[in-house]
Amino acid sequence: MSPRLDYRRVATISLSGDAFVDFALQPQGTLLGVAFKSYLKIYAIKNGANIGEDQAAQEVWVELATYDFPPGHQATVLVWTAPTLLAVGFDRGHVVLYHTSFECFTGIQEVKLSGRAVVSGDSEVCIWKYSKKSDNWRPSHYLPDYPPSSSSTPSKVVSVHWDNNSLEDTLIVGYLPDVLVTFVLRLKQNQVEIIQETTGVDQVAPGSLSPDGQFYVYAMLNGQGYHVVDLNANEVAPPFCGTAPRIKDQCSCMQKIPVPRFMFGGDYLLGYCDSSLYLWQVENRIPVRTFPVDGIVTDLNHEGFLGRWISSYERRVHRSPMIEDEVNSPQSCCPPPSPPSPPAMNAEDQQLMQHLEELHMQVVSAEQIAGNHPIFFHQPPSSATQIRTSTMQSADIDKLCALDTSASSNSTLRGYQAILNRTAQFARVQAAEHPNLQIQNRAQALLAHVVHEQDTLRLILLREWRRQREMLKEKNYMDTSNLHKSPLEAYPITVLAVYLLVATLHLISALSQADCSFLLKGFAFVVRAATHQSTNVYAPSLWSSLPSDIRTVLQRLNLGPRFRTSITCPRCSKVYVSKDDQDEDALAAFPQECDWTNDSGERIRQGWFTEEGAPLSTSDNGDWQGPPSIVSYNSVKFPDSVAVRKFYNTASKTKIQQLAKADLVILFRQMVLPSTQLSDSTVEKLLAPVLVERVHRQNHSIFVGEIELTMFRKFCSVQNLKAVYNAENLPDAFCDLIKIYEDTYQSDTRGTRLSDIFAHEERFGVVDEHCVWKTDDFSSLSDFTFSLLQEWGQYRPITSPLPRTVVQRDAIFRFGQRFATYKLSPSDSQVVYIDIDKTPSLTSPKLRRHVGIIREIFSQAHAGQQAVRTWAVIQPLRQLTPQETKHDPYRSNRFRRIGGCLFRPGFGREVVVDVMAIRCHFASCVVEMPAIEGECVVALPLNKD
Incomplete structure (x- = not known):
C-alpha cells in the first residue's frame, strides 16, 4: 500500500538571528530543544492553535527556558536520551558534564547496546559504558584507527551508523575520502573486527543508512542528487537524481549538503535536490513527489540540516490534526477563518471523564497511607557509608529508599506506589493522546495530583531512612537482624499458603518444574481475579509477588541444605566448627592442632591427619612425600593463588587443555593420583595430552555427581519442608492446612519412597493398558x-x-x-x-x-x-x-x-x-x-x- 503523499506545514517557530547548530524533538513530541553555539533554548507546545498562511490551524510553540553553556564551549550535537534528559555534545569532548575525550564530537548514536552508547569524533569512535557504582559514563572501547597502518595518519570520520538488521552488533563508519568500513563489536570478548571495506566511492559524506542495512546514501557535491552504496554487494549503486537538468558547480557555494532521510520502513527516500524536496522510491529511483522550498539550505540553516522526521505516535500527540490539503501559497489573501470550536464529548468521552474523576478521588493522601506502619528498606542504611541525600535526584532517592518486598508490613506502601504509578501512566497517555481538550485538562490535573502524592511519599520514605541512619549512632543501639530465625513471618498469609502448596507438590509428589510453573502462574491469575474488584490498595502486590519458578519459591522458604564445615580430632574426637563457610580455603579457619586437655591437666597437641596418614598443612604448595588425599585439596594452590579443587570444579575442558605441563602435573597429582597406583617418576614422564585425557576421565569418579547432588538437595529440602509444617513455625491461620498435610502425606498409605506411595493399591505397578488389539x-x-x-x-x-x-x-x-x-x-x-x-x-x-x-x-x-x-x-x-x-x-x-x-x-x-x-x-x-x-x-x- 502506497503511503499518503499529501503534507502540510503544522508549525512555524521563529528563532533569533543567531544560527543554530542542531535541534531535537522530544520522543513525546511536546518539547523541542534548539542548540546554538553558546546557549540552548527549550520550546514547549501550547494548547490552542493559530491560523497559518495556508489557512489551516497550526500549533503554537512558546519559549520555555534558555540555558547558557560554559564559557569557551560550543555545542556540536544535540539528542534526547530520555523524555526528561537532553544530551549536548561540545567541541572540547564533553557531553553534558562528563569528560570523555579530547576530540570534537560530531555525532551521538542511539543506544543499541544495553548500558552503552556510541560517540564519534573527527578521528575516533568510542563506546561508552555506564557504571552503576560511580553513576557516571566512561569510555570502555575505541574502534581501531583507519587505515590500520601505524605509519599512516588516521582518516577523518564523517558518519557512524548502526546496522540494526545484523545479528551481531555492527557499526558502519565512513572515512574520508572514499571508504566505508564495517566493524563487528564483540565487547564480551573485548574484540572489534573489520569484516568489510567498501572502497572506490565518490567523496563519502555524512548520509543515511537504510533500515535493512543494505544502502548507504549521501549527497553529491554539486547538489544534483545523492550517491548510493550497496553494502551487501560491496559496490556503488545507481544514484538518486532530480528531474531538472544538471548545472555544473551549481551548489559549490553551499557549506553543507542536506542529509537524506529514509521513510516508510525504507521504501522511500526524502532528500533535497534542485531547490526542492524530493520523495524517491528506493526500488526504482523514481521521484514520486516534489515540494518546492527555495532556500532551504542557504536561508533556513547554513549548516544544511534537512529536518527530523517524527513517527506516527509523535504526530498523534500534536494538537491539530493533519488534513489532506495541498500546500497553499504564502501570498494567499483569503480572510482568516475563525478558530475551530472544541468538539462536544460523546458518551465514551463522558465515561472517561467520570473515570478520571473517580481516580482523582481514590488517590488518598500519602501521609494517611503511611500511618504508623514499620518500614523496611531493601538496603537498610549503614553507618559505614556516608551518603548525601540533599544533593540526590528523585530517581536516586527512589532507588535508595526502595522497600523490601519480603516484609509484609510494606505491602500497604508497595500497593500504594503501584497505584500511583499506574494512575500516572494512564493520565500521561490521556493528556498526550486524547483529542478532547477537556479530557486533556482533567488528565493533567489528575497527573499533577498524583505527582504531588509521589513527591510526598518520597519525602516520607527519605525522612524515615534518615531517622534509621541516625538511630545507628545511638549508644544503646543493638542489631537484632541475627535474631530473625525464619523468613516465613515476612510473607502474607495468601502468598505463604501458595508457596507451601506448590513446594509440597514439587518435593513430595515429584511434580516437575514446568508443572509447578503452570501452578504458580495459575495461582497468580486466581489471586489477581479475586482482588480485581477489591478496594484494598495493597491487593495488587499479592499476585505480583508470586514468582513463576519453583526454585525461587524454595529459595524464599529457605528449604535447601544448610552446610557447616567442621573438622574432628582423630585422637580425642573433639569437633571444631568453622565460623565462616564462605572462605575459599576452609582449612584456614581451623587451628593447626587440637588443644584438648586430658584429666591430668596435660595438653595434647594433636595434629590433623589425612586419610593416608600424612599430616595436614595449609602452607605447602603441593610438596608432599606421598599422594595427597581428598582432605588436602583445598591447601594445594596454583602459582596464581587459585585453589586446585576450585579450578577443577569450575574449569572447562578447553581451560584444562590450555594449562602448561607443570600445572597439569599438579592437577593430575591432586585429582587423579589418589585413585591410581603411579609413581612420581612415571607421572613426570607422562605427556601433556595424556595428562589432559586422564584428568578428563577422572571428572566423574572422585566427586559427587549431578545425580547424587540433586538427590541430596531434594532429600534435605523434603526434611526442611516437613519441619516447616509444624504448628510452632507457622501462624495460627495455617492449622487447617497442617491437618490436611498430615492426613495426606503422613498417613500409612503414603510415604517418601516410590513403592510406599502405592503400597496398599491393588494395581501397584500394573501396565497402563488402553488399547484393544486386533x-x-x-x-x-x-x-x-x-x-x-x-x-x-x-x-x-x-x-x-x-x-x-x-x-x-x-x-x-x-x-x-x-x-x-x-x-x-x-x-x-x-x-x-x-x-x-x-x-x-x-x-x-x-x-x-x-x-x-x-x-x-x-x-x-x-x-x-x-x-x-x-x-x-x-x-x-x-x-x-x-x-x-x-x-x-x-x-x-x-x-x-x-x-x-x-x-x-x-x-x-x-x-x-x-x-x-x-x-x-x-x-x-x-x-x-x-x-x-x-x-x-x-x-x-x-x-x-
Whole structure:
C-alpha cells in the first residue's frame, strides 16, 4: 500500500538571528530543544492553535527556558536520551558534564547496546559504558584507527551508523575520502573486527543508512542528487537524481549538503535536490513527489540540516490534526477563518471523564497511607557509608529508599506506589493522546495530583531512612537482624499458603518444574481475579509477588541444605566448627592442632591427619612425600593463588587443555593420583595430552555427581519442608492446612519412597493398558525369543501354556513412566529389574537386582481385548566377580544409601522378564576404581527406593 503523499506545514517557530547548530524533538513530541553555539533554548507546545498562511490551524510553540553553556564551549550535537534528559555534545569532548575525550564530537548514536552508547569524533569512535557504582559514563572501547597502518595518519570520520538488521552488533563508519568500513563489536570478548571495506566511492559524506542495512546514501557535491552504496554487494549503486537538468558547480557555494532521510520502513527516500524536496522510491529511483522550498539550505540553516522526521505516535500527540490539503501559497489573501470550536464529548468521552474523576478521588493522601506502619528498606542504611541525600535526584532517592518486598508490613506502601504509578501512566497517555481538550485538562490535573502524592511519599520514605541512619549512632543501639530465625513471618498469609502448596507438590509428589510453573502462574491469575474488584490498595502486590519458578519459591522458604564445615580430632574426637563457610580455603579457619586437655591437666597437641596418614598443612604448595588425599585439596594452590579443587570444579575442558605441563602435573597429582597406583617418576614422564585425557576421565569418579547432588538437595529440602509444617513455625491461620498435610502425606498409605506411595493399591505397578488389539496386530515369536520365554517359565509356576503368537510393542507405561525398546529410545530402555540369580555356585535360585537394556517388548492378548501379560527381552550388563564386588563402594556402607552398583562394560546373554519386575530407570557413567582393574560402569537408580 502506497503511503499518503499529501503534507502540510503544522508549525512555524521563529528563532533569533543567531544560527543554530542542531535541534531535537522530544520522543513525546511536546518539547523541542534548539542548540546554538553558546546557549540552548527549550520550546514547549501550547494548547490552542493559530491560523497559518495556508489557512489551516497550526500549533503554537512558546519559549520555555534558555540555558547558557560554559564559557569557551560550543555545542556540536544535540539528542534526547530520555523524555526528561537532553544530551549536548561540545567541541572540547564533553557531553553534558562528563569528560570523555579530547576530540570534537560530531555525532551521538542511539543506544543499541544495553548500558552503552556510541560517540564519534573527527578521528575516533568510542563506546561508552555506564557504571552503576560511580553513576557516571566512561569510555570502555575505541574502534581501531583507519587505515590500520601505524605509519599512516588516521582518516577523518564523517558518519557512524548502526546496522540494526545484523545479528551481531555492527557499526558502519565512513572515512574520508572514499571508504566505508564495517566493524563487528564483540565487547564480551573485548574484540572489534573489520569484516568489510567498501572502497572506490565518490567523496563519502555524512548520509543515511537504510533500515535493512543494505544502502548507504549521501549527497553529491554539486547538489544534483545523492550517491548510493550497496553494502551487501560491496559496490556503488545507481544514484538518486532530480528531474531538472544538471548545472555544473551549481551548489559549490553551499557549506553543507542536506542529509537524506529514509521513510516508510525504507521504501522511500526524502532528500533535497534542485531547490526542492524530493520523495524517491528506493526500488526504482523514481521521484514520486516534489515540494518546492527555495532556500532551504542557504536561508533556513547554513549548516544544511534537512529536518527530523517524527513517527506516527509523535504526530498523534500534536494538537491539530493533519488534513489532506495541498500546500497553499504564502501570498494567499483569503480572510482568516475563525478558530475551530472544541468538539462536544460523546458518551465514551463522558465515561472517561467520570473515570478520571473517580481516580482523582481514590488517590488518598500519602501521609494517611503511611500511618504508623514499620518500614523496611531493601538496603537498610549503614553507618559505614556516608551518603548525601540533599544533593540526590528523585530517581536516586527512589532507588535508595526502595522497600523490601519480603516484609509484609510494606505491602500497604508497595500497593500504594503501584497505584500511583499506574494512575500516572494512564493520565500521561490521556493528556498526550486524547483529542478532547477537556479530557486533556482533567488528565493533567489528575497527573499533577498524583505527582504531588509521589513527591510526598518520597519525602516520607527519605525522612524515615534518615531517622534509621541516625538511630545507628545511638549508644544503646543493638542489631537484632541475627535474631530473625525464619523468613516465613515476612510473607502474607495468601502468598505463604501458595508457596507451601506448590513446594509440597514439587518435593513430595515429584511434580516437575514446568508443572509447578503452570501452578504458580495459575495461582497468580486466581489471586489477581479475586482482588480485581477489591478496594484494598495493597491487593495488587499479592499476585505480583508470586514468582513463576519453583526454585525461587524454595529459595524464599529457605528449604535447601544448610552446610557447616567442621573438622574432628582423630585422637580425642573433639569437633571444631568453622565460623565462616564462605572462605575459599576452609582449612584456614581451623587451628593447626587440637588443644584438648586430658584429666591430668596435660595438653595434647594433636595434629590433623589425612586419610593416608600424612599430616595436614595449609602452607605447602603441593610438596608432599606421598599422594595427597581428598582432605588436602583445598591447601594445594596454583602459582596464581587459585585453589586446585576450585579450578577443577569450575574449569572447562578447553581451560584444562590450555594449562602448561607443570600445572597439569599438579592437577593430575591432586585429582587423579589418589585413585591410581603411579609413581612420581612415571607421572613426570607422562605427556601433556595424556595428562589432559586422564584428568578428563577422572571428572566423574572422585566427586559427587549431578545425580547424587540433586538427590541430596531434594532429600534435605523434603526434611526442611516437613519441619516447616509444624504448628510452632507457622501462624495460627495455617492449622487447617497442617491437618490436611498430615492426613495426606503422613498417613500409612503414603510415604517418601516410590513403592510406599502405592503400597496398599491393588494395581501397584500394573501396565497402563488402553488399547484393544486386533487380529492384524499379532505375530509369532522367533525361535530364540521363545526359547528365552520357556527358560523364564522353568523357574516360575505357570497355570497356562506360554504363548507363541503375541503382540510386539515399542513401549509401555508403568509408575507414570515410559519404558521403551532401545531402538525407539535409548534413554527409556535403561532399566533396573529384579530377576532370579542363575549363578551355578548357588544351591537355590535367589532374587537379585540387575540392570540392562530393553531389546524387545511383547504381550499376550486375545483379539478384541486388552493385553493379559507383558514380557520384555533385556540384555543385562556384565556383573563383577565376587572378589571385585568386595571393592565396590556403592555396595558397601560408604555409598549404600545411593543404591547404585558397579558393573563391567558390555552386555551378557539376553533374558526374558515380566515387566512387573522392572522397577525404574537408571543413569550410568564410566569410572575407574583403585582396586578394580579396568573400567567399570556405575548404575544409579532414578527413583526413591
